Amino acid sequence: MASPSQVLVSEVGPRDGLQSIASTLTLAAKKKWIDALAHSGLKEIEVGSFVSPKWVPQLADTAEVVAHALGIEGLKVAVLVPNLQGATAAVQAGAHKITLPFSASETHSLKNVRRTHAQMFEEVAAIAALLHSVDGARRPRFEVGMSTAFGCTYEGVVPADRVVALAEGAMRAGCDEVGLSDSVGYANPAQIRDLVSRVKRAIGAETFAGLHLHNTRGLGLANVIAGLEVGVTTFDASQAGLGGCPFAPGATGNIVTEDLVFMLEAMGITTGIDLGKLLNAREVLASVLPHEPLYGFVHAAGLPLGFDAAS
Ligand code: ZN
Numbered sequence: 001m002a003s004p005s006q007v008l009v010s011e012v013g014p015r016d017g018l019q020s021i022a023s024t025l026t027l028a029a030k031k032k033w034i035d036a037l038a039h040s041g042l043k044e045i046e047v048g049s050f051v052s053p054k055w056v057p058q059l060a061d062t063a064e065v066v067a068h069a070l071g072i073e074g075l076k077v078a079v080l081v082p083n084l085q086g087a088t089a090a091v092q093a094g095a096h097k098i099t100l101p102f103s104a105s106e107t108h109s110l111k112n113v114r115r116t117h118a119q120m121f122e123e124v125a126a127i128a129a130l131l132h133s134v135d136g137a138r139r140p141r142f143e144v145g146m147s148t149a150f151g152c153t154y155e156g157v158v159p160a161d162r163v164v165a166l167a168e169g170a171m172r173a174g175c176d177e178v179g180l181s182d183s184v185g186y187a188n189p190a191q192i193r194d195l196v197s198r199v200k201r202a203i204g205a206e207t208f209a210g211l212h213l214h215n216t217r218g219l220g221l222a223n224v225i226a227g228l229e230v231g232v233t234t235f236d237a238s239q240a241g242l243g244g245c246p247f248a249p250g251a252t253g254n255i256v257t258e259d260l261v262f263m264l265e266a267m268g269i270t271t272g273i274d275l276g277k278l279l280n281a282r283e284v285l286a287s288v289l290p291h292e293p294l295y296g297f298v299h300a301a302g303l304p305l306g307f308d309a310a311s
Pocket of ligand 1: 214
């Protein structure tokens with residue numbers, strides 16, 4: 001299969017990144033950063049999560065952040081929702097896309113959202129029913145993000161057959177699409193090729209949402225290449241590699257948006273993102289988060305001579 005000529009980079013830093021760090025950004029700082037991200041040409045940003053502020057106080061202002069992001073022309077505003085209650089709040093806020101994390105590891109599911117797989121299928125069905133009652137234009141797209149799809153810090157190996165069966169079950173329960181998450185950075189390129197191919201065959205290529213990869217063990221971009229080889233066209237990434245999973249000990253670092261965009265554009269794959277402006281957004285982030293570690297290579301090394309950053 002030939003690599004896609006165009007890729008959607010979905011920025012998850014304002015959600016995945018900010019939920020995992022000790023500092024809490026003010027609403028004004030979040031708006032400034034999201035504006036800068038969108039200005040670089042990013043077309044989809046996961047701006048927050050409708051999770052109880054008791055669990056994730058850093059994202060307590062998600063409704064206000066969504067309201068702001070909806071004012072940015074052409075931007076698809078995505079949010080994470082842990083359950084029906086979160087989905088209801090997301091619909092009220094007017095989000096364009098919701099992602100429900102569904103752990104392929106049942107142990108992780110119990111720790112993350114306190115639900116068994118059976119209870120998760122009920123949740124998917126309840127959210128699907130809610131969305132059916134929403135008027136078409138206001139109905140968000142509903143992704144199930146299959147987390148720990150490539151392995152789990154509690155269970156270790158997660159069998160591929162189980163992931164395929166859960167993806168099929170989620171589609172049957174009424175979601176629009178299923179994506180795969182390497183929440184703890186266990187995946188390798190061969191596994192990516194195998195599991196993505198199998199899930200796409202099972203649920204249909206058009207309902208495969210994309211890959212959410214972490215760089216915990218340095219294989220993030222290698223795994224992107226493997227995804228491209230099996231036709232994946234949407235990749236999540238986090239500016240400066242901010243974040244990880246607070247519920248999976250030892251898991252840090254989404255793939256770095258700047259490094260991902262550099263690799264794709266250098267390969268001739270269009271992202272629509274201006275790398276110079278994306279690096280400016282990183283400066284905005286650094287200015288509002290002066291005490292958090294930021295990651296990535298392109299920022300440190302600079303762009304190669306002759307590289308055309310403007311998309
Ligand atoms: Zn992540």
